[in-house]
Amino acid sequence: MRSDFSCLFAGEAGYGVMSAGSTVAKAAGRNNLWAFVVNEYPSLIKGGLNTCLVRLAAAPLPAHEEMIDCLAVLSQDGMEQNYGRVQPGGLLIADASLAVDSSRLARGVRVYQLPLLQKGSGDVAKIMSNSAMLGAFCALSGFPADLIEAVLASEFKPEVFEKNRLLLRATYELAAQQTAAAVFPLPFSEPPARRMLINGNDAIAMGALQGGCKFAAGYPMTPGSSVLTYLADYGPAFGLVFKQAEDEIAAINMLIGAGFAGARAIGATSGGGFSLMVEALGFAALAEVPLVMVNAQRGGPSTGQPTRTAQADLAFILNASQGEFLRIVVAPGDIEECFFETFRAFNLAEKYQLPVIILTDKYLADSAATHPFFKTEGLAIERGKLADPDWLAAHQPYKRYEFTADGVSARALPGTGGGRHIATSYTHGEDGFYSSGNREYAGSEPEVTVKALDKLFDKEPHILAELEAVRLYGPETAELTLVVWGSTKGAALAGMELATAAGLSVNVLQVVYLSPFPAAAVAAILGRSRQTLLVEGNKTAQLGGLVRMHTGIHLANRYLKYDSRAFTPSQILLKIKEVLA
Amino acid sequence: MSAYDANLDYVPTWCPGCGNFGIINSLKKAFAVLELDLEQTVLVNGIGCSSKIGQYINCYRIETLHGRTLPVATGVKLANHGLTVIAEGGDGDGMGLGMGHFVHTARRNLDISYFIHNNQVYGLTKGQTSPTSEPGMFTKFTPPPLGNVERPVNIVDMAISLGASFVARAYTGNMNQLTDMMAQAIRHRGFAVVDILQPCVSFNAVNTYAWYQQRVRTIGGDHDPSDRERAKALAGIWGDEIPVGVFWREERPTFADSLPQLKGGPLTAQPLAGADISSLMEELA
Numbered sequence: 001m002r003s004d005f006s007c008l009f010a011g012e013a014g015y016g017v018m019s020a021g022s023t024v025a026k027a028a029g030r031n032n033l034w035a036f037v038v039n040e041y042p043s044l045i046k047g048g049l050n051t052c053l054v055r056l057a058a059a060p061l062p063a064h065e066e067m068i069d070c071l072a073v074l075s076q077d078g079m080e081q082n083y084g085r086v087q088p089g090g091l092l093i094a095d096a097s098l099a100v101d102s103s104r105l106a107r108g109v110r111v112y113q114l115p116l117l118q119k120g121s122g123d124v125a126k127i128m129s130n131s132a133m134l135g136a137f138c139a140l141s142g143f144p145a146d147l148i149e150a151v152l153a154s155e156f157k158p159e160v161f162e163k164n165r166l167l168l169r170a171t172y173e174l175a176a177q178q179t180a181a182a183v184f185p186l187p188f189s190e191p192p193a194r195r196m197l198i199n200g201n202d203a204i205a206m207g208a209l210q211g212g213c214k215f216a217a218g219y220p221m222t223p224g225s226s227v228l229t230y231l232a233d234y235g236p237a238f239g240l241v242f243k244q245a246e247d248e249i250a251a252i253n254m255l256i257g258a259g260f261a262g263a264r265a266i267g268a269t270s271g272g273g274f275s276l277m278v279e280a281l282g283f284a285a286l287a288e289v290p291l292v293m294v295n296a297q298r299g300g301p302s303t304g305q306p307t308r309t310a311q312a313d314l315a316f317i318l319n320a321s322q323g324e325f326l327r328i329v330v331a332p333g334d335i336e337e338c339f340f341e342t343f344r345a346f347n348l349a350e351k352y353q354l355p356v357i358i359l360t361d362k363y364l365a366d367s368a369a370t371h372p373f374f375k376t377e378g379l380a381i382e383r384g385k386l387a388d389p390d391w392l393a394a395h396q397p398y399k400r401y402e403f404t405a406d407g408v409s410a411r412a413l414p415g416t417g418g419g420r421h422i423a424t425s426y427t428h429g430e431d432g433f434y435s436s437g438n439r440e441y442a443g444s445e446p447e448v449t450v451k452a453l454d455k456l457f458d459k460e461p462h463i464l465a466e467l468e469a470v471r472l473y474g475p476e477t478a479e480l481t482l483v484v485w486g487s488t489k490g491a492a493l494a495g496m497e498l499a500t501a502a503g504l505s506v507n508v509l510q511v512v513y514l515s516p517f518p519a520a521a522v523a524a525i526l527g528r529s530r531q532t533l534l535v536e537g538n539k540t541a542q543l544g545g546l547v548r549m550h551t552g553i554h555l556a557n558r559y560l561k562y563d564s565r566a567f568t569p570s571q572i573l574l575k576i577k578e579v580l581a
Numbered sequence: 582m583s584a585y586d587a588n589l590d591y592v593p594t595w596c597p598g599c600g601n602f603g604i605i606n607s608l609k610k611a612f613a614v615l616e617l618d619l620e621q622t623v624l625v626n627g628i629g630c631s632s633k634i635g636q637y638i639n640c641y642r643i644e645t646l647h648g649r650t651l652p653v654a655t656g657v658k659l660a661n662h663g664l665t666v667i668a669e670g671g672d673g674d675g676m677g678l679g680m681g682h683f684v685h686t687a688r689r690n691l692d693i694s695y696f697i698h699n700n701q702v703y704g705l706t707k708g709q710t711s712p713t714s715e716p717g718m719f720t721k722f723t724p725p726p727l728g729n730v731e732r733p734v735n736i737v738d739m740a741i742s743l744g745a746s747f748v749a750r751a752y753t754g755n756m757n758q759l760t761d762m763m764a765q766a767i768r769h770r771g772f773a774v775v776d777i778l779q780p781c782v783s784f785n786a787v788n789t790y791a792w793y794q795q796r797v798r799t800i801g802g803d804h805d806p807s808d809r810e811r812a813k814a815l816a817g818i819w820g821d822e823i824p825v826g827v828f829w830r831e832e833r834p835t836f837a838d839s840l841p842q843l844k845g846g847p848l849t850a851q852p853l854a855g856a857d858i859s860s861l862m863e864e865l866a
Contacts, residue, residue: 196866197865197866202865206862212856214660214848214851215656215659215848217656238856239842240848241659241842245685247681249649249652250649250685251652254656256645256656257657257659258656258659258848260643260653260656261657262661262849265660283646374862381853381854413849414623414657414664415620415621415641415849417620419620419641420619420640421641422644423644424643425628425645426644433591433636434636438592438636439592440591440592
């Protein structure tokens with residue numbers, strides 16, 4: 001019996017292929033299977049090909065695969081672009097109007113053409129087409145239609161549901177007449193615990209709410225926007241205010257204002273928007289205002305590829321803004337890390353009074369996976385050195401930027417008695433005053449400048465000591481160590497499993513925190529590696545450069561992918577075999 | 582010396598005769614008139630000579646980036662709407678880089694007072710044209726023979742049009758009136774703009790004290806600041822006569838008033854721990 005099953009739903013934008021996919025994924029997740037869902041769509045509102053790939057398995061899935069068992073397609077484009085992905089012996093379900101060129105299909109692919117596209121006008125016809133496609137999918141693959149219906153029933157109004165149910169059933173019957181009983185390869189049962197179908201951006205937004213975030217601001221930019229959409233939608237019930245700003249510059253400055261005033265604040269954007277925010281990033285750092293920013297990478301440079309994935313902003317994010325300052329950059333690799341690292345980001349931003357950037361990408365932001373409910377017990381809010389009136393009374397005159405051993409000085413929030421101070425974007429001394437703009441400081445400017453900059457970096461060893469910045473998966477030592485960051489984690493882990501099953505010895509080093517760079521931890525693991533393979537989604541081996549700069553270790557074997565699509569486990573397995581050959 | 586007078590330990594670096602001395606003294610007087618709680622007051626400033634005012638005032642202050650005063654002030658106000666928030670900056674800071682923010686902040690009508698130190702020239706970068714420079718003015722970036730060929734921004738007219746709910750103009754040569762305008766602006770609930778005419782003794786040879794002295798006229802007591810048409814007409818006057826005083830005032834809900842999340846108090850007073858996200862997870866189940 002097969003251990004997984006993939007179906008690609010494809011059709012013109014607006015026909016709900018993505019909701020078809022998520023319906024199947026939810027139905028699977030509610031019945032003890034695990035789904036991984038990848039949406040692909042061009043940057044168009046109407047028209048253009050949308051696809052939704054649903055991969056199902058009896059165990060949690062860390063990534064998708066290119067090859068599919070079933071293609072359910074509503075448009076000719078969807079057919080043309082995906083013929084080659086259907087596995088031998090697979091299934092093609094197409095609307096009756098489409099021209100199918102069987103010669104382009106693998107051996108043994110069974111083709112079924114049915115009336116799926118519904119006549120009529122507007123959105124109703126589109127939603128209905130979707131239901132017809134799901135009916136055919138169930139009949140031909142053997143996925144139980146009643147599980148699909150249960151999901152639809154919970155999402156549609158009763159009258160809309162009933163119309164769709166009838167069409168789903170009718171198409172199911174029609175399709176069932178054309179085939180012997182199809183058997184879905186995976187077992188359904190009652191799941192032991194509640195599960196959800198969640199994407200990376202939703203997990204980040206939930207992590208923010210769990211972390212006490214009360215303010216968000218931003219300007220829409222794919223694929224970062226959906227964090228903001230989520231917070232605009234669900235945030236108010238948690239006391240959060242979302243402000244749509246006139247531009248990204250305004251957005252980040254609003255976040256800095258809110259952070260200075262004492263509210264936990266988050267922004268989300270993509271590389272282009274982040275580019276506009278860069279001057280203010282340095283402001284937050286120098287003024288030591290806590291700030292949490294999400295950069296969901298898409299293809300670049302410039303406007304690049306709005307709806308496609310890439311891991312090419314790493315070097316930019318690490319160096320963004322003039323001058324030198326410490327920032328924390330965390331790249332979650334999966335849903336779990338999106339949630340927990342975002343929660344942690346707020347603690348880190350306040351404890352160390354600096355910007356924390358959550359670096360994700362379109363693949364992680366937008367792909368959904370079945371995931372158990374997050375376990376939130378034991379998550380503690382840590383605000384660091386906050387000056388209260390008693391502390392301030394005992395520490396007059398109050399110095400906002402007092403030089404301390406750990407670089408962190410007590411932060412007085414506006415409204416707190418005895419804490420009046422100036423927070424500034426100028427290089428400043430302990431009291432916040434401009435190092436050279438005031439005669440009183442002019443004579444000691446070089447000394448003040450050095451101390452002020454040292455203060456920012458004095459935080460580094462404490463951060464490195466606190467963070468679990470790298471994670472090693474698989475055996476402690478192996479013939480080959482894959483070196484990855486961000487969303488590549490999933491495909492690398494699955495690739496490692498495929499390799500292990502093939503008798504190869506592979507482990508995976510994930511660098512979770514890229515700044516401050518965990519040089520010692522990385523060097524220790526790479527020091528034990530017999531061979532390495534760097535796997536990242538850019539052209540210039542940005543993590544590779546970082547590793548070499550900080551450890552002197554050159555990662556010579558590289559699998560760099562910058563074709564706008566994410567890595568898959570099979571692709572990584574091929575590279576592993578190449579290196580170990 | 583009261584808390585309102587405290588200059589901290591620093592001597593202002595403005596040029597002798599700079600209009601900013603009049604502005605800072607008027608601001609301190611306005612604080613005293615209003616008996617403001619300085620611990621509950623945040624002054625947000627940008628970058629430039631004007632913006633140095635934050636370095637010499639004894640309340641909570643955040644000295645931001647060039648042109649970014651208003652978004653920072655917006656963040657402060659939304660995070661803690663119990664604070665008195667004052668934004669200050671120059672014509673370069675606010676009408677150049679900051680123009681987009683000015684437009685949108687006015688639309689939003691947050692309860693922020695915005696004092697624009699308008700000397701019609703860039704001071705700290707040593708004498709370039711500003712968005713409020715007069716046509717024909719010679720500056721380092723607009724040298725003779727042409728001089729400045731662009732039309733100046735009319736701050737008062739624009740503020741009224743964009744939705745600021747209190748709009749006034751004052752002149753640093755009349756500190757009592759300036760103090761009064763500032764106090765009224767701070768007291769006003771909504772976005773309050775004061776265009777402060779301020780000679781730059783180093784770089785603006787046109788709009789001098791003598792030049793203003795001959796032109797500045799206080800708006801007559803018969804003007805009703807709720808008369809929008811008349812306010813706009815007054816705003817259009819600039820030349821031999823320059824009206825100063827309150828042009829426009831309206832009471833309308835602030836942006837913060839529209840947010841149910843703020844009804845229970847400032848965001849900064851909300852508990853951070855213990856958010857129960859189980860309903861959010863159920864939604865995706």
